[in-house]
Amino acid sequence: MRETRDTSLYDGKAGPALLVIGALLVVAAAAPYRLFDLDRFLAPKEMALHAVALALALPGLRRLKALEFSRTDLLLAAYLALSAVSALFAPDHWLAARALAITLSGAAIFWAARAAADGGGRRTIVAGVAAAGVIGAAVSLAQAYGLDSDFFSRHRVPGGTFGNRNFMAHLAAICAPALVLATVAARRSWAAAPGYAGMAALAAALVLSRSRAAYLGLAAGTAILAYGAWRAHGRWNDARNALRMRALALAAAVGVLGALLLPNRLEWKSRSPYLDTVAGMVNYQEGSGHGRVVQYARTLRMAAAHPLLGAGPGNWAVVYPKFSEYYDPSIDYFTGTTINPWPSGDWVAIVAERGVPALTALLLVLGGLLAGGWRRSVAAVTSGEYMEGLALAATLVVTGIVAAFDAVLLLPAPAFICWALFGALAAPSPVFWSRALSQRARRRLLAGVAIVGAAALLRSAGQVGAMAVYGRARTAAQVTRAHYLDPGSARIRARFEGLRRGGN
Secondary structure, rough: OOOOHHHHHHHOHHHHHHHHHHHHHHHHHOOOOOOOOHHHHHHHHHHHHHHHHHHHHHHHHHOOEEEEEHHHHHHHHHHHHHHHHHHHOOOOHHHHHHHHHHHHHHHHHHHHHHHHHHHHHHHHHHHHHHHHHHHHHHHHHHHOHHHHHHHHOOOOOHHHOOOOOHHHHHHHHHOOOOOHHHHOOOOOHHHHHHHHHHHHHHHHHHHHHHHHHHHHHHHHHHHHHHHHHHHHOOOOOOOHHHHHHHHHHHHHHHHHHHHHOOOOOOOOOOOOHHHHHHHHOOOOOOOHHHHHHHHHHHHHHHHOOOOOOOOOOOOOHHHHHOOOOOOOOEEEEEOOOEEEOOOOHHHHHHHHHHOOOOHHHHHHHHHHHHHHHHHHHHHOOOOHHHHHHHHHHHHHHHHHHHHHOOOHHHHHHHHHHHHHHHHOOOOOOOOOEEEEOHOOOOOOOHHHHHHHHHHHHHHHHHHHHHHEEEEEOOOHHHHHHHHHOOOOOHHHHHHHHHHOOOOO
16 A cells, blocks of 8 residues: 555645635635624635635646545544435435535535645644634724724624634634744744734633633643643754744733733623633533433434434434424424524434434544544654644644534635644545546546535535625515525525515
């Protein structure tokens, strides 16, 4: 078995540059249509995800001479295939197509990031993705301290361009190991300086977010980085690296103190909100913790009823009410539907929506990446390899913990960021299966990817267009146009059906 695969797919600067631009876009993208206070953040980010994935996939496939898969690649392909089959049997195919598209684009980002990193773009990708996370945190801080915009949500502040403080915090925690790596690995002292400011911004935004999942994930990631620094025993932790690690720790402390001491515009009901959040991190007997326990139990009942293929990607909200027999905080009893379109955690969502085999395949993918990153740090011959393996392990652990408490890989922005970091930091792995591609097979593969990618991009663009049309709709024709642009929107569909029945 060969130990390396073709690294010519994304040599040069184009691939890494596209990935950095994509990371910035999925963080910044939002729409001002307040009637759609969740989708106006998600749909633009989906557009960015699909557009960049397609822009990376097509040039790479045109240069591809053979399909070369490691065991991790085959498991990821199995996860994609199982998700696609599950989508075929989903009750709501619009929701299934939307969720499946995010999964497919995320996988494309992973493969593109790995090829671009192998072609020499690893530092650029890691630094760019870390910068995107810092920018998202900085915008959220600006909202916390008084900045207002139509592109911010007035609920779950400070969410900034994410529309939800938890989403912002999850991404900040996931980007933290990459920021540490980019800062420590900077070739010049002046190039490391932005990393210190970025760490202070991340720390302050995380404190103000009061996101317990982010706190738990970051604590685990920090423990891994601290253990790695201790384990180095001076071998890789030279004077320069040690100084930069101490400076990062000091910057984080400054950010925490600033968040606690500086007055802000957040209107917490508690007199000690941050202390209450820390004290209640593992409280499952009341509040949101108890709600999660109830939801997990009933979602697992849903999974048991659909063990092989699940209820369909994105269809948890459609099927879950059937398994809620008593009072459930996940249900809006005025509408009879779930409050959120996904459960509080990727892992229960995936097993319920896509089945046990799909979840198993995905966990094996992430576990294989984790083992590979750890082995790379153990066998490292340079400080760069050591830190990259350690950063990958920390990023995976943070992601795994955060995803146990909220949606992460199911959402466009964290899906882009996570898969880009996983691909950029992935350890080299042997090719387990390969097949040469004829010119005809390559053309068919290109056509298939182009069709699927264009469909996903047009769907998310249609959602944004429908919001724009519906927001200023005054006639039945305008509502009808919005419905045709986004037939999957529950709000628009309800208005459309009312007009068809002669309502207003």
